[in-house]
Amino acid sequence: MSELLRNSLIAALSKRAEIKLTCEPETEAIEGNASAIGPKEDAETNQWIRDQLNAGNEWAWCVATVTVNYKGFSAFDTLGACSYKSEDDFRKDGYFTDMVNQASAELADKLIAASTAITELLTPMKLECAGGDTCTKVITHIDHKGWTYCTSHGKQRQIYVPCRKLTATEIAKLECGETIPYRRKR
């Protein structure tokens, strides 16, 4: 699929898919991870985070996860060591938009892969003549063991074992990987 189509898909998903934002407690230490400006500033930031956590602001030190869901398909992106005043504060940050885009891109790739798989599954298989390694003629016959043959090889085969002509419907079924009974139902 072209890059243009992929980009359109990402844009459509970021508008129409269900987008969930969740936050979980960050297990990494606040000290050394939240701030690295200077001893005074770092101590102030770390204290602010601890105060906020105590006050019930889970966004003060957390792992944020954006999940994008569409018709049973989903993808997510996470960001650790987040420190915000609130969920709204996080949503206003550019990181949130980046995460939505990242998860939407991953979901777009999953949908493209599913679409490619469907196309492959429904593409008829090339039936080969068992009458000779080099025979590339169109299949018209089947023997009682299920081997398929072209008309000339099928007629040769008929001399030795039960071998009959296939109907167009049967050929279509075989091309889709389905099995058919040798004996036709009457």
Ligand SMILES: [Zn+2]
């Ligand atoms: Zn043949």
